[in-house]
Amino acid sequence: MEPSNIMMDLRKLKQAMPDIFEQVKRDVKHVLGRQRAGLSLGLVDMGISSRGFIGGMFFSGGTMILMNRRALQVLLATGETASRWNKNARQLDREEIVEAYVYHVLQHEYIHALGFLDEGTCRKITREVSRKVFPEDHPVTLMAKHGIGYFFPRHRYAPVEYQFTPDTRSIELVKGFDRSSTVYYM
Numbered sequence: 542m543e544p545s546n547i548m549m550d551l552r553k554l555k556q557a558m559p560d561i562f563e564q565v566k567r568d569v570k571h572v573l574g575r576q577r578a579g580l581s582l583g584l585v586d587m588g589i590s591s592r593g594f595i596g597g598m599f600f601s602g603g604t605m606i607l608m609n610r611r612a613l614q615v616l617l618a619t620g621e622t623a624s625r626w627n628k629n630a631r632q633l634d635r636e637e638i639v640e641a642y643v644y645h646v647l648q649h650e651y652i653h654a655l656g657f658l659d660e661g662t663c664r665k666i667t668r669e670v671s672r673k674v675f676p677e678d679h680p681v682t683l684m685a686k687h688g689i690g691y692f693f694p695r696h697r698y699a700p701v702e703y704q705f706t707p708d709t710r711s712i713e714l715v716k717g718f719d720r721s722s723t724v725y726y727m
């Protein structure tokens with residue numbers, strides 16, 4: 542790792558999340574014609590294991606999307622090279638990949654929040670929306686199609702039946718998330 546290499550840290554990534562979410566909402570509305578305001582985002586440590594990890598979660602009836610902070614830290618810090626990333630197109634840097642990952646997870650959880658609670662249906666819609674909004678070789682499309690392992694071969698998503706109950710006391714709220722609802726309530 543070059544000392545001059547500017548690594549995106551979690552703090553910077555959190556600041557980017559509200560903008561990424563606005564884009565998610567625009568893109569989903571564009572493709573599905575549906576939208577929802579009033580959601581918040583919390584980061585919580587959901588761990589990471591050889592069985593796989595959870596990128597995020599949304600509880601039906603709730604208003605908070607949760608993202609796995611540990612997974613973000615691991616993906617930001619992973620030492621894998623970019624050589625296999627997007628072979629046919631320009632070389633992507635880690636920052637772009639992790640931002641695409643955040644977009645991908647937020648889009649997936651947002652689609653759950655729109656009422657598509659079934660996991661298989663949600664993944665299918667996530668793939669469809671991604672394919673309509675981004676080029677075939679874009680990291681968001683590739684992640685929706687192949688999963689996180691496409692970019693991070695040592696990591697994969699936990700199986701569908703994997704159960705996890707987050708410690709709600711340790712949820713860190715992301716500031717400025719879902720501006721539409723902030724405006725609405727002002």
Ligand SMILES: [Zn+2]
Nearest residue numbers: 649653660663
């Ligand atoms: Zn899901």
